[in-house]
Amino acid sequence: MIEIKIKTNSQMASQKALIILVSVLMISFYSVFSIGPMIYAFVGSFADWNPIKDTFQFIQFNNYIHLFNNQLFWKSLKNTIYFVAVVVTGRVVLGFLIALGLNSIRKYKSMMRSLYFLPVIMPIVAVALVWKWLYDPNIGFFQMVLSAFGITNVKFLFDPDLALPSIMLMTIWKDVGYAVIIFLAGLMDVPQSIIEASEIDGANKRQQLWNIIIPTLKPTLIFVIITSIISYFQTFTQIFIMTKGGPGTSTHVLLYMIYREAFQYYRFGYASAITVCLFIVIMIVTFIQFKIMKGGEV
Amino acid sequence: MKKVLLVMGLVLMMSVVIFAGSVTAASEESEEITVWIPGDEVEYSFFYNMFEEYEKVNENVDFKIEQQPWGDYWTKLPLELQSGRGPELFMAHTAYSDVLLPNSKELPFEVSELEKRFNNPGIFLGENGRPVFIPLVYYGAVMYYNLDHWQEAGLTEEDVPATWDQLEEVAQKLTVYDGDKVVRAGFDYSTWYTMADLIYQQGQGLVDKNGETTIDSEAGVNVLERIKKWENDLRISDFTLGNGSPEDSFLRYQSSIIYGHAWMANWFSSTDEELNFKAFPIPVWSEDAPVVTRADMELTFGISKNVTDKQYEVLVDFTEFVLNNDQIMLDIANGFSGVSSRKDLVGKGKDSSTIKAINSQMDKMIPMVFPREYETVIRQTMEEVAVMDLSIEEALNNAVQQLSLSDLTSVNYYENNYEHAEELK
Amino acid sequence: MTKAKLSKGLIFTLLLIGGIAMSIPFIWLLFSSFKHNKEIIGYPPTFFPETFTLTHYLNLNSRFNIGRYFMNSVFLSTVKTVLAVYTSLLCGYVLAKFNFFLKNFLFKIVLFTMMVPYIITVIPVYQMITDFGWKDQYIAIIAPTILSSFGIFMMRQYIKTGVPDELLEAARIDGAGEFRIFHTIVIPLCVNMISALTIFLFLWNWEDFLWPYLVLNTQDKFPLAVALNMFSGQNTTNYGGLFATSLVTILPVVIVYFMFQKRFVEGISMSGIK
CATH class of the missing domain: 3.40.190.10 (Periplasmic binding protein-like II)
Structure with missing residues (x-):
């Protein structure tokens, strides 16, 4: 920051105006659409808040007590964490491997990159609708492939053990390209001279990977992992379109529960209590993340 | 309050955007009634036809029909009515009657009068003991x-x-x-x-x-x-x-x-x-x-609690028109393959195995x-x-x-x- | 050297197999949209159409006003993206280059809200939108995204180093006002970042589903994603129609992608660099 020495009055005024404009814009926006609503949600989570009955009465911790006694909440939390763990790992590991591969080839690079990237730009609603059909236990594509190997009667979205993994697979398919592109960009930053120097020193590929490439990519890795965690904790659309939480409650995730409680049963207070819990869980996970990664600058 | 000022400032800033949105102008001559229905002309031809018939007789009434997909319809309708917006007239449904009843106007009919001509017309009563929705068909x-x-x-x-x-x-x-x-x-x-x-x-x-x-x-x-x-x-x-x-x-x-x-x-x-x-x-x-x-039933369309007196008058007249029109009542019953709620129309529906099946289990x-x-x-x-x-x-x-x-x-x-x-x- | 060549070939083959696997759902969708409904639901299933039909495409417009929804999506995504990119530049610039007493506080808010799940605000904002009477209006969708924490953060990081102080200083000595400096010097220096953020936000806005789904009621105002969901709910048995419609909603972005491939890739990759 350089202190500005020569200033006319009008320049001073315009500078002040700019700062005030931005301050007002940011403060008003964040208080109306972000921080304000967060406080509102927090307060509302202690109330019997029902827009249909037009009620907003404080009932202390009742929403939370009910929530913690509700098996469905724990199930949804478990499903959500399971989903986040698998999809984030899949996206990062696969994305990294594909990026490494793409980085090493010369011919047809952009065509190959497109193949992996295209699902990223397809609208999730359309993708989920199509995959629902791919997974159809009778006439779907996956059934067709499996039956060629003599495996029949796999129910995918209707199998309690396969339903969530099926949605995970689709999500990784859709999102892996994003990680690929970011990792590819990160790989460009790996200094070629150090790689060459290490080759002269007799380092093999694996040593190069662990000692040069991964440390250089660390900030990118942290970025992808943290943004993925936050967004996958809020997975909704694919669940809403493909299973509506079923079969039974085997794909019930927290966001679907929030949607159902708030916008189908009109229990805004109860649903707010779930959002507060989700918020706390994400904060804890992000905090642990930072601790583990120690000092990644974000 | 500070917050109010902030909101006002924000509203001012975005007024430009508001103008970009579409504004519908209502014509002054005719009474425009917004109707919500969870399906299209193919699915609910008899309802669309019912509005057309009424418009033919009453040229000053103009129904503006808006479709919503089934699932979303029932989620959104109660919230809209409750917040003072939403349609003036809407297709109602038994499963959502508990949230729709408080947001709908009662019809000015006596249940005892209706009972002479209809089966079970008093199933959905408002605060004053008058019907809010009247069954059209049982199935x-x-x-x-x-x-x-x-x-x-x-x-x-x-x-x-x-x-x-x-x-x-x-x-x-x-x-x-x-x-x-x-x-x-x-x-x-x-x-x-x-x-x-x-x-x-x-x-x-x-x-x-x-x-x-x-x-x-x-x-x-x-x-x-x-x-x-x-x-x-x-x-x-x-x-x-x-x-x-x-x-x-x-x-x-x-x-x-x-x-x-x-x-x-x-x-x-x-x-x-x-x-x-x-x-x-x-x-x-x-x-x-x-x-x-x-027993499920289909009901007369609900009248929003937010309508004007003039609109209310029109919609009551519309409801009466439907209940008294033999052809419309029969079309609705046949459309759902059910039995008409009007006693004189029971048994006059079309000849189908579905209606026969409903008839045979009706008393159970x-x-x-x-x-x-x-x-x-x-x-x-x-x-x-x-x-x-x-x-x-x-x-x-x-x-x-x-x-x-x-x-x-x-x-x-x-x-x-x-x-x-x-x-x- | 043959060993290296062999491993290169192996990597290429693996990538190619993976890439083909990635595109199978799309190909399956394409083929299925040319099948008769009877064939789609027939057992056992087929991959290539046995009899080829264009019916689903010819009937597309009769029950799904694709042009309308497409324009809605274009309008919404454009307005939201342009507003957010501009405010991101403005806020990012001020946070990067000026010292004032709220600066750290504001920047902390930006960082904090980036970490916070948006869902926590959905219920209160929904209640507010209802109280303001904004339901079923585009303002309800546009207003909550006028600022983007992510965008402000990206722009601030970029402008801090990407826009030299000397240049700003020189302009000030020439007597230029701050707003002119912002528009004539800062913005042109950020062109790459602007196109990156634009693409990123546009993709986000294009597939946005939950919020428009909650606040819009009138069919004519639906963006593509919401309309597609509605179509699938109304046409549970028109399988081919659903496939054709899905394909048509996917196609525009695919075409745009191939037109601006380089920019897309740059955009996405810049979103991850700090």
Whole structure:
């Protein structure tokens, strides 16, 4: 920051105006659409808040007590964490491997990159609708492939053990390209001279990977992992379109529960209590993340 | 307050954006009425026709019809009405009557007067004891069977089952396998009302005096055991066919008998002309079952509490016009394959196996209004047992727990109003 | 050297197999949209159409006003993206280059809200939108995204080093006002970042589903994603129609992608660099 020495009055005024404009814009926006609503949600989570009955009465911790006694909440939390763990790992590991591969080839690079990237730009609603059909236990594509190997009667979205993994697979398919592109960009930053120097020193590929490439990519890795965690904790659309939480409650995730409680049963207070819990869980996970990664600058 | 100022500032900033949005101008001459309906001209031709007929007679009235997809419609409508917006006139539904009633205007008719001409017109009353919605047609669940499949299996009309035991025998002959996989189910039951009805058939109400669910009663256990038998022992059913919806599996020729609903009959024929099907009444648990199935009804359109006096006047006149018009009333009854609520029109509907089936079970149908949540939980319980292989006990525990926040007293109210109520537990 | 060549070939083959696997759902969708409904639901399933039909495409417009929804999506995504990119530049610039007493506080808010799940605000904002009478209006969708924490953060990081102080200083000595400096010097220096953020936000806005689904009621105002969901709910048995419609909603972005491939890739990759 350089202190500005020569200033006319009008320049001073315009500078002040700019700062005030931005301050007002940011403060008003964040208080109306972000921080304000967060406080509102927090307060509302202690109330019997029902827009249909037009009620907003404080009932202390009742929403939370009910929530913690509700098996469905724990199930949804478990499903959500399971989903986040698998999809984030899949996206990062696969994305990294594909990026490494793409980085090493010369011919047809952009065509190959497109193949992996295209699902990223397809609208999730359309993708989920199509995959629902791919997974159809009778006439779907996956059934067709499996039956060629003599495996029949796999129910995918209707199998309690396969339903969530099926949605995970689709999500990784859709999102892996994003990680690929970011990792590819990160790989460009790996200094070629150090790689060459290490080759002269007799380092093999694996040593190069662990000692040069991964440390250089660390900030990118942290970025992808943290943004993925936050967004996958809020997975909704694919669940809403493909299973509506079923079969039974085997794909019930927290966001679907929030949607159902708030916008189908009109229990805004109860649903707010779930959002507060989700918020706390994400904060804890992000905090642990930072601790583990120690000092990644974000 | 500071917050108010901030909001105002924001509103000012975005006024530009507001102008970009579309503004609809109402013409001053005619009375414009916004109508919400969860379907298009193909599905609800008789309703669209009803508005046209009225517009023909009353040139100063202009209905502006807005469609919403079924699921979203019922989520959004109550919230819109409650917030003082939403349509002036809307298609109502029994399952959502508890949230719609407080947001609708009463009709200025006396129930005692209506009772002379209509069956059960006083089922949805407002605060002043006047009807808010009046039933137009009574109908409910029926069974459908695919005649071609039936013939292939060497079955005739004689084999139409009257009890569940008989149905199981027939379904076994109809089921087609590919290895260990059910490719075509003899019987598809995968709708929530199978379980609700089968509990009623055993003489068990679905809610006790205190408004608590009785889904975990002995009758509930019996039903789930029977479902397990269909899925695992007899292997006549596969919940997942048609993505867990009987009507879809039926239209995909993946099931031969389904637990259906009267409204489906016309939809089946319009969707697939080649589908060769007929209906029969719901089989019974035992000969002396006090209930066969629930009675559903379609209602007069609801009038929003937010209408002006002038609009209210028009809409009351419109409602009267519909109730008094023989052709419109019959078209609606036929459209849903049900029985008209107008006493003089009962039996004048078109000749179809579906309407016949409804007629034959009419006196054993319990007029019932189910909160949506109960439906969702019943379906979830069935899935847990049929697909997830959860123990019956565990599935029922989950159900009871999930319903602990729900207000089910209205179910109890309707159960007590049933004419054979004394036979229910 | 043959060993290296062999491993290169192996990597290439693996990538190619993976890439083909990635595109199978799309190809399956394409083929299925040319099948008759009877064939789609027939058992056993087929991959290539046995009889080829264009019916689903010819009937597309009769029940699904694709042009309308497409324009709605274009309008919404454009307005939201342009507003957010501009405010991101403005806020990012001020946070990067000026010292004032709220600066750290504001920047902390930006960082904090980036970490916070948006869902926590959905219920209160929904209630507010209802109270303001904004339901079923585009303002309800546009207003909550006028600022983007992510965008402000990206722009601030970029402008801090990407826009030299000397240049700003020189302009000030020439007597230029701050707003002119912002528009004539800062913005042109950020062109790459602007196109990156634009693409990123546009993709986000294009597939946004839950919020428009909650606040819009009138069909004519639906963006593509919401309309597609509605179509699938109304046409549960028109399988081919659903496939054709899905394909048509996917196609525009695919075409745009191939037109601006390089920019897309740059955009996405810049979103991850700090």
